Amino acid sequence: MRTFVDFLRSDFQMMVRNRQALFWVFFFPVLLMALMGVVFGNEGAFVSKLAIVNQEGSPMSRMMVNVFKQVSALKVSEVGSQSAAIGDLKNGDYAAVLVLPKGMQQDFQKGSVSLPFYYDNSSLVQAGTVNGVVQQVLQAMADRVTSSRPKFALQSQVVAARSFNYIDFLVPGIVAMSLMTAGIYGVSGTFVAYRQKGVLRRLKATPMPLGTFVATRVLVQLLVALIQAGLVITTGVLLFKVNIGGLSTVLPVALLAVVGSASFITVGFFVASVSKNVEIAAALGNVIGTPMMFLSGIFFPMDNAPAWIQPVVHAMPLKYLADALRAVIIQGHSLWFVRWDIVILLAVATVFLGFSVRFFKWE
Numbered sequence: 001m002r003t004f005v006d007f008l009r010s011d012f013q014m015m016v017r018n019r020q021a022l023f024w025v026f027f028f029p030v031l032l033m034a035l036m037g038v039v040f041g042n043e044g045a046f047v048s049k050l051a052i053v054n055q056e057g058s059p060m061s062r063m064m065v066n067v068f069k070q071v072s073a074l075k076v077s078e079v080g081s082q083s084a085a086i087g088d089l090k091n092g093d094y095a096a097v098l099v100l101p102k103g104m105q106q107d108f109q110k111g112s113v114s115l116p117f118y119y120d121n122s123s124l125v126q127a128g129t130v131n132g133v134v135q136q137v138l139q140a141m142a143d144r145v146t147s148s149r150p151k152f153a154l155q156s157q158v159v160a161a162r163s164f165n166y167i168d169f170l171v172p173g174i175v176a177m178s179l180m181t182a183g184i185y186g187v188s189g190t191f192v193a194y195r196q197k198g199v200l201r202r203l204k205a206t207p208m209p210l211g212t213f214v215a216t217r218v219l220v221q222l223l224v225a226l227i228q229a230g231l232v233i234t235t236g237v238l239l240f241k242v243n244i245g246g247l248s249t250v251l252p253v254a255l256l257a258v259v260g261s262a263s264f265i266t267v268g269f270f271v272a273s274v275s276k277n278v279e280i281a282a283a284l285g286n287v288i289g290t291p292m293m294f295l296s297g298i299f300f301p302m303d304n305a306p307a308w309i310q311p312v313v314h315a316m317p318l319k320y321l322a323d324a325l326r327a328v329i330i331q332g333h334s335l336w337f338v339r340w341d342i343v344i345l346l347a348v349a350t351v352f353l354g355f356s357v358r359f360f361k362w363e
Contacts, residue, residue: 048130049075051085051097060108061100067141068098073133086118089159091331095120096130097159108151117154131156168243171236172325173298178228179257180292180318183264184271184285187221191272192281195361218265225261226254233329244329252328252335256342260321263345266352267317273359292318317348 052068054061069076077094079085085097096119107113117134121127135154142151194200233253236242267288275281295302295309296318302310313319324338324345335342 048073048096048133049077049094050130050134051077051079051088051094053079053082053085053097053099055082055102056100056104058105060105064100064141068134068137071133071137073129082116086159089118089120092120095127096134098134112151112153114153114155117156118159119156121158167236167240168330169301169326170299171233171240171242172329173296173322175229175232175257175325175329176260176296176318176322177293177298178232179225179261179321180264180289182224182228183221183261184268184289185282186224187217187265187268188271188275188281188285189278190217191269192275192278195272196277214269218262221265222258222261225257229253229257242330249328249332253325255335256321256324256328256338259342259345259349260324263317263321263349263352266349266356269356270352270359273356273361292316295319296322298322317345320344 050068052065054065065076065078068074079088079097082097082099085094088094089097096117099116099118101114101116104113104115115138119127119130131154138152138154191200233242233244237244268285271281271284271288275284291312295313296316297313298318302313302319320341324341327333327338327341328335
């Protein structure tokens with residue numbers, strides 16, 4: 001135990017004395033978030049997300065859903081339950097909900113049909129946009145079928161929903177990104193440098209188990225992860241008034257930070273295990289980390305990304321950490337709500353830990 005504590009203290013002291021490492025680990029994520037917040041912090045929603053509840057199921061209603069999906073100004077999702085769709089609207093997941101009720105086709109043939117329409121008016125620009133686009137699409141469809149109007153009438157109802165600015169979206173993403181970069185680049189660079197300098201070879205000749213040495217590095221990285229998350233979130237709250245769930249979110253966020261950091265630490269160990277020198281480790285780390293940084297929805301949501309790239313997006317572990325942090329920090333959900341994100345992160349940690357053990361070299 002004494003050896004473990006001594007190594008833990010020495011690792012932490014070496015990190016603190018490395019000013020360049022301190023900048024990239026602690027201050028760069030805060031600086032990046034501050035710059036992005038100043039530039040984009042007052043931006044509202046990114047796209048007008050429309051949920052359609054097709055209760056009719058007729059050829060006409062299916063045609064309407066297909067037409068709405070072709071409108072570039074809308075991001076359309078089909079939801080099976082009206083209550084679930086309205087609940088998601090209240091959580092800020094959608095800008096509006098359009099219901100295609102049963103008997104719609106018969107009412108249309110009789111002359112007019114009323115469509116329940118729920119929308120969020122917390123953003124006047126978004127509310128005006130989604131209302132205008134939906135009405136124009138319905139009018140165009142009615143004109144295509146018959147010249148007599150009105151054929152579709154929106155039965156509009158305002159739903160009080162939580163609104164989110166760009167900075168609300170950005171803060172959890174920056175937290176996730178900082179955990180990823182510290183885990184991959186910090187661990188891989190350190191261990192490869194230890195190997196090149198012969199530190200690992202000399203440790204192999206000592207009575208200290210390899211597990212003790214690795215455990216100290218992991219614990220230091222996990223402590224760094226908690227400090228990183230706290231710094232970024234605190235900066236977001238103080239500078240940009242980011243609305244977090246309160247003190248009740250502290251423990252869930254800490255647990256997510258530990259799980260996410262552990263996942264990327266194992267990726268860093270894998271990079272170190274297969275890299276012969278620091279240059280190769282940096283290159284391989286960039287190959288793994290850079291696509292995650294830009295395809296995981298850290299800076300902007302990936303909902304509107306082309307369909308062909310969506311499988312790549314969903315293969316990024318960073319996406320699940322960012323999504324889980326947003327659900328807990330911004331929307332106030334519990335850890336149970338993000339359980340599958342946690343499972344995926346733990347699976348990533350298990351797989352890369354196995355790879356690291358398999359390919360690890362002392363020299």
